[in-house]
Structures are given as C-alpha cells and as structure tokens.
Amino acid sequence: MSTKATVTYDSAQRTNPAIEELQEAFNYHHLILQLVRRDVLTRYKRSVLGIAWTLLAPLGMMLILTLVFSQIFRFNTVYGYAAFLLSGLLAWNLFSQTTTAAMANLVWGGGLLNRIYLPRTSFALAAIGTGLVNICLATIPLLLIILITDVPLTIAFVFLPVPMLLLAFFSLGVGLLISTLAVYFPDVVEMYQIVLTAWMYLTPIIYPIEVLPEPVRFLITHLNPMYHLVELYRMAVYYGRFPTWEELLPAVVISISTLIAGWWLFARKSDEFAYRI
C-alpha cells in the first residue's frame, strides 16, 4: 500500500488523543528535525561568531558568577567551583530555555497552526531537540574547564546521556503544561520568567546543597524535582560516580510522570487551541 493512498482523516474516529498525538508526532519527525535545524541555525545567525556563541555564552556566564561567588561566599565544593557551577548552569539552562521556548513557539506558531495541520506538539518537541543539541555542544567548554581545573574525569562520564534525557523529559512535560496554561492565560508567559528566577535560586546551581540549614535542605531535596535532575547530571561530569538506585529512581519517576501528565493534558486540550490562539 502506498503511503499516499492511506492518508485519510476522519474527525469521528478518535482514539486516545494522547496516543494519536504521539503517532502524528512520529509521522512528522522530519518536520521536527527541520525545526530543530532552523532553531540551531538561526539563533546566532546574524552574529559574526555564529554558533560559537552556544559555547561562549555559558562560559561567560560561568566566568562572571565564578568571580563573584568565589570572592563573596567561598563555597566549599568537592572539586573546583568553576566546574561545579558550569555543570549546574548547563543542566538548568536546558530546563529553563526549552520550557520557555516550547511556550513561546506555540504562541509564535499559533498563526501557522491555524492554517495548516501540524502535530501541535511539534514546536515543543523541536524546542527540546534544540536544547539537547545546545547542551551537547556546551559539553565541549565544560570538558575544557574540567581538564583545566583538575576535576577527575571518570568512567561515569558515559552515564551523561541518561540525566540529559531525563532533563529533556521533565522539560517537555513542564513545557507542555505551561503551554496549555498560556493558551488560556497569556499572562503565564511573563509570570513564568519570575517563577524560573525563584526556582533557580531554590535549586543548588550556584551553591552546594550542604550550605543550606537542615530544614531548608530537607524541603528542597523533597519538593524540588530539579534538585534530583541537576545532581544526577553532576554525578556524571563532576562527582565522577554512578548514581545509586535511591538517587536514580526519584529522578526517573519524576521526569517520566511529568512528561506523561504534560503530554496527556496538552493533547486533550489541543483541539481547543485552534478556537483560541
């Protein structure tokens, strides 16, 4: 059977919207790859250094924060502070940038979604893909810092794809949840930036968790899902050890369940988007 003859659409035949959306997203994986390509290529297109900024931007940020915090607070980290900070920042940026982009893309792509059928998760998936490409590229300056500052690089480095994927799952779930909200309440777009700032300081990115007093530490380790994901990422590149099952399991459960919840809600509500965007 040729693929052309089987392209049929029947509004009355509906399986589960979440599963249908998954199938369609798979059918359109070419589009998602093209969108990732577009996002990666156009981000720094008009700048002279171009894609190099993907590497330079986190390095610059790290340099400033290292200077500031190593002078003022003098955190005691296991190894060099610079690598500690950069690894945390990369994990955090993956989350914050992709969730913001997923939401913005839906609003940007709204006009397009009103003209032509595309799986509505395309833009969120593309945002996650772009984030993954960026974090992979940013691993190069991270390795550079690790080597310069004598952080031991161990076999645990091969574990790195797992925390990156879990971060991507979690980000996609959160991105879809807030995108759904943003369709109904445009103010969410602005509000989310404030939430992100607060969330970042509640996550051990620029400070080690040990500096916090016990009650606060208890709250963050139990209520902030990003804590587990950032720490998991750091284990591979900074602490240089594999996680224990007790460390891995919460991260897996949190990211997968967030993804399912986000996907399910988004798919269930996405038919209404065309009536609203």
Add this chain to the structure above:
Amino acid sequence: MSSLTESKPIGLEASLPDQTEQVIRLENISVRYRVPQERIGTFKEYAIQWLQRKIKHDSFWALKDVTLSVNKGEIFGLIGKNGAGKSTLLKLIARVLRPTQGRVRVQGRVAPLLEVGAGFHPELTGRENIYLNGAMLGFTREEMNAKFQEIVDFAELWDFIDAPLRTYSSGMWARLGFAVATDVEPDILIVDEILSVGDEAFQRKSAERIEAFRERGTTILMVSHNMSAVENMCQRAALLDQGKLIALGSARSVVDRYLEIVRWGESSRLLQEGVPDETNRWGNRLIEITRVRTLDENHVARVIFHTGQKLVVEIEYTAHQPVLSPIFGIAIHRHDGVHITGPNTAFANLDLGVVKGSGKIIYTIPNLVLLEGRYQFSVAVTNQDDTQMLDYHDRAYPFRVDNHGIDISERYGLMILNGEWRCN
C-alpha cells in the same frame, strides 16, 4: 453514487483515479465559537469572575448543519459574503479545526495555499526555507531534494536561493511560497482567493500550474469573491450565508443564486436611498412629487434591470393648488455624471392642462438600451414656461443595469446600438 463508493472495499483499487470517489465529506457539520464577553487576561480576574459565576460566553455558530461532499478531481468553489463561514470550512478540511458537531472525512494529502509563505523564517536562506516548508507539508528531506530544482526554477530565484529570506522582496517571497506549495503535488489543494502574486507573467504561470493540477486529477477547493472565475473554473460550488449552506450544485446555478441575494440586498439599500432630503431637493412645491418608482414589464417595483428590458418610471404628485400646464421631466445620469438624456412632457408635446389634486405621470422606456452600470434618475416638475421650479429631486433615484445570465448581443460601454453583423 455515494453508496457505490462507500461499499467499495479499501484496497489497492481505492487509490486508482475514480471520478465518483468522494475525497471530502462533511456530514452535518456545526462549529460553535465561544466568545467571552469580556476578555479575561489573568488568573486573578478569571478566579474572581469564576467565583462570581460571571463568566459569560456568547455562542456564535460559524457553521450550522452543513453537509456536502467534493468528488475526486473536481474544482469546487466556495462562495459567500465575508464572515459566511468559508474560512472555518477550509480549516475543518485542513484538519486545523475539529467540528463542534458532525463528521469530517478527508482522503489524501491536503496542501493549503492560504497566505503563501506563512511558515517561512526570515533568517533562513531560500534553500533552507524550501526544506522547512516541505517538512510542514509532510515531506522528507530526500523527497524535497528531488523537487528542489523545479521549485527554484519555477520561482525564478536562481541567484538568491542561498540568501536569507529577509533580503527578498515581497514578490520573491510570495513566488517562493507559491512554488513550494504547488510543487508538492497534493491530492487536495486549497486555494483561498485567486492568486494575485507576482507580475503578470508569473500570474499566467500560476494559472497554468493550477490548470495542470486539474488535468492530473488533483481536487481543488477554491474560495473566491470573483464570480466569473468561479463560474469559469469550477464544476460545482457551494454557497454559504451566515454559517448555513444555502445552495449547492453547478457553479453557474450557485453563482446565480449568490448574485440574486447580493442584488436583493442591494435593491433594498437602493430603494432606501431613493428618498430625497433637503440637500438634493428644491422648488416651491406648488406641485409636490410624492413618490417615484421604477417598474418592470410586470409592473413590479425594482431597481435592477437588464439591457432590453422595459422600464417604467412612475411619478406620483400632489398639486396643492391648481397649476396650468406644468411640465414633468426626468434626467438620467450615469453614476460618474455623464448625462444620458433629459426627456420631459413639453418636448413630447403632452399638455397636461390644469393639474389639481393627486395623480400619476408615467414615462415608459419600452426597450432599455443602457448597458451594465449604475445610473440615477432626477425627477422635476416646473411651471408652464419652465421659469419656475416647483419640485426637483436631483439624482435621487438610483438603478442598476446588470446583464449577468442574460444573452446580450453587445457589451462594454454605455449603450447597445442593436447593430447587425453580416458576412458577405
């Protein structure tokens, strides 16, 4: 016809061209938009209003109980006034919108040609945009590789294809959009408004391409306000009005129905206009013109006539005191001010004697020679030697000549001369 295709088993033969195959089927479609009466922007406002049970929605049926089907390989026209629901219908077929009620079935790949180039990114090159746009229409990079050169050739953008799109002129942008959207060989092409993209040469190329689509058996769904285009290109058409399907059938009959509705609306507007106010009326009103109507051969008041039709101007008056031999006259102007004629009772040697009380003056045109256009009547009554104006209604009565659907032996210009052609 439909039962035949429905009973057909789905298999290889279903993909063979079949003139009776229905590729688009809409069954009892309704779409309801819920428009919040007040725009609710924030959580806080929403929460407050929700608690107060104050969130009210106005229901607005963009489409109501529409049933129609489009056959494979047919050019189908969709007409109606703005806001009639045409765009909503296209969205249903393009899978962008799900109906509130009813069922939509579409067979084949749909390519919308609405606002071409909508998915382009200004920072990407023409080349990158071709691949991106192709992916939006469901094509892989490899599939687009095969089409790439043809697209560039058609859009005539050989020298610019590796320049970012922001450096393109709007014409180049649109050409690229049209080239991509039509090069993907969709099974169903949606054309919203006939293309007015690019210069004349490109427009001709576009029209040829649409024609080629038709020959290849692509189903084309066309929305247009250009009635002669719909009549010439489409086999069948549907007419929507306020979300309801009010006519479905041959393009010609549906266009006729549409024009009838438009004329009816225009007539009532023109009739309302035909009441002079103080700005275009003067005279001492010893005789007052109380009503002016234009009637057809059946003595029915109307404001739209066709060439060759009988037109009767009926002037009703009331004389407030007896007047000896007044002169009634009319003037006909084209809407742009060209004075066509100015007949009156004196030229026609009709002496009315002493006029008193109320009565009617009739001016009959047995065979209207005016061609299509908008015209206006002025109506006047003066005293016996035309030195005193009694009542004058300056260009107060509009009418229109419309020859749609009528066989007229001459066209273009002001009037028909009823000349004869002969070949010796």
